[in-house]
Amino acid sequence: MHTHFGCERWHQAAAFALRYDVFVLEQGISLQNEFDERDTEERNYFVVYEASLAVATIRYQKKDDDTIQPDRFCVRKEYRGKGLGRNLLLLLEDKAMKDGFKYSILSAEKTALSFYQALNYSINSEEYLEDGIVCVEMIKKLSS
Template identity: 50%
Template sequence: MKRQVFGNDSWLQAAAFYLRYQVFVLEQGISPELEFDELDWRKPNYFVIFDGQIPIATIRYQRDSKRADWIRPDRFCVAKPYRKQGIGQQLLVDYEAKAQKEGYLGSVLSAETSAQGFYEKLGYQPFGEPFYEDDILCITMEKRFKAR
């Protein structure tokens, strides 16, 4: 049975770290020194989806450092066996709903160019030039939330 948990408890952060290590470090070859950054040690909130006791999707929840009224989803990943099932889409939609409820006006993120279509389907628009982040080609994308 799948369940979604939000918060910053140590056990939840450990589950997010476990999944991020699997996806970003082992699968994509990003060095752990780059994947786990200073923001992780400030005890940010995470959304984590579990299948039983196994973390299968996660995203870090934080305010954008340049625009305080925007949210910056990052460290977003879904375990390989669970991809293409709508889990990532639902997680991002839930993330945005929480942000809107808390008064944020929009969302800005760095997307791997291979995932650009995924974000565009959810209303994100690319801006700026592509750039390399952790040796992966990325593009900045943003989405302004609709007024309620």
């Protein structure tokens, strides 16, 4: 397996295909909600590949000058529970720190709270519905 970071069209297509499988087909989120105005040609993604199959992805998105907002984070169903998501999020956080970000804020599905809490994220909001799924905002102070 290898990980690539960038915004090349082929790379974005792989991220989009995985997001389609996980968020649209598996979770029932509408195409219109999943693929939003933030999916621009310049938007960077981390994607973990096994050969040419995208198995995990996360969108690298700036919230403000101090804050990175990891988004559209998913792992292909048959690859879950192997540490890929954890390693991918830590890789994103490492890049964010190198890029000068001090905080990471994300929208977490309620079913994933323990995953994020194990990585030192804490709940930062009341529950809310996002695309029909119960979520909370979570925050982490990044430190090297």
